[in-house]
């Protein structure tokens with residue numbers, strides 16, 4: 001068999017498969033290599049399975065609140081974890097199978113299963129096979145980071161991957177990490193019926209967001225009975241057989257939290273340690289992220305890195321956007337760059353937080369003259385009608401250019417509504433365009449023009 005290709009793609013995350021298919025359609029001979037499950041993190045242990053759980057948790061919570069809407073249930077709410085898991089597995093499995101059959105059915109594309117490792121800047125080994133190519137694209141993603149905390153080697157812990165394999169309910173889930181993954185899992189399992197404690201070493205949750213946003217998110221979660229241990233400056237893990245302990249130094253409260261299960265949600269680490277990067281001379285930073293320029297080229301001219309492993313995004317949409325940038329530059333002769341994209345992401349607690357552009361803190365630091373608009377969700381009629389009026393909206397505008405700098409929409413529908421702000425930012429249109437647009441009643445989106453009509457200096 002001829003093992004020389006025009007392109008090799010390592011990993012089937014959110015950019016690799018699309019890039020392989022585009023290159024194959026352009027007539028190139030492509031090899032794509034996957035060592036684990038097709039579709040990578042998002043499909044198997046990230047977005048898709050967690051969002052199915054968010055949906056099950058929402059259903060449980062709404063059922064518990066049914067009386068508020070005048071609806072009576074015949075019996076108390078009971079969550080069947082086996083059925084929750086079966087639903088998750090089915091949705092995730094369909095997506096995984098879809099990626100695999102798509103790749104296997106793509107003409108000019110050969111799929112290899114196994115661990116890929118560079119032998120030189122043009123050669124990659126997969127088991128017994130040595131593949132060579134002019135161009136190589138790395139889409140190896142990342143995994144849960146497990147920092148070397150005291151006690152970590154003696155204490156059983158879960159990560160996002162192993163917790164998703166659970167089909168029973170933890171009695172008390174202790175989560176170390178108050179970031180996106182920790183908060184989503186925390187609310188999910190609380191709504192399923194577990195006791196949940198979140199331990200965070202910073203003084204507030206999701207510490208890179210504005211303080212008012214973190215405080216409101218904390219209040220939303222605490223109202224559901226989630227316990228917080230913030231300022232946990234010296235975390236130490238302990239194994240008590242039937243229980244796990246997390247020693248915290250919070251300055252207040254008991255010095256240790258004990259629970260039945262422990263989830264470590266302390267960030268991600270790139271899958272680059274066993275890739276043989278040194279054999280190809282590919283430069284990485286101190287955390288193992290592959291260094292790339294704004295077109296996602298590594299320091300080796302024939303090699304690109306896309307998705308979480310380049311440290312430039314960390315989301316499914318940023319990984320997919322990486323594919324679009326590389327494909328545009330290489331195949332469409334269109335100059336596209338990572339610099340052109342606007343930061344945007346959601347936190348999928350309920351109600352969700354939609355975010356784009358600058359935070360208020362960043363806008364203040366930018367030296368611009370900034371206008372701010374705010375509205376509590378309690379003054380959004382659609383949210384009130386739905387009985388989901390927690391949270392608030394905030395928008396930041398450059399007073400001179402009139403362009404929107406950023407927004408937070410923490411409230412029902414915030415994960416979708418954020419896009420009307422984001423698109424205006426991409427259009428680089430003045431905020432007055434949306435202020436004068438007629439939005440539909442009753443929606444959350446209709447209050448964005450209203451909020452833009454009430455701007456004041458920050």
Ligand SMILES: Cc1cc2nc3c(=O)[nH]c(=O)nc-3n(C[C@H](O)[C@H](O)[C@H](O)COP(=O)(O)OP(=O)(O)OC[C@H]3O[C@@H](n4cnc5c(N)ncnc54)[C@H](O)[C@@H]3O)c2cc1C
Nearest residue numbers: 011013014035036040041042046116141307308314315316
């Ligand atoms: C719990 C959780 C929830 C998340 N929720 C969201 C969300 O709601 N929205 C969002 O945008 N993002 C979310 N993310 C992030 C998102 O999953 C990732 O950013 C996304 O999957 C992009 O990953 P990627 O394309 O870089 O690679 P990945 O999806 O990580 O895939 C990399 C692939 O490469 C393979 N691989 C690795 N090394 C090798 C090798 N040496 N040889 C062969 N194959 C290899 C792996 O097996 C894997 O299949 C979430 C993440 C987690 C953990």
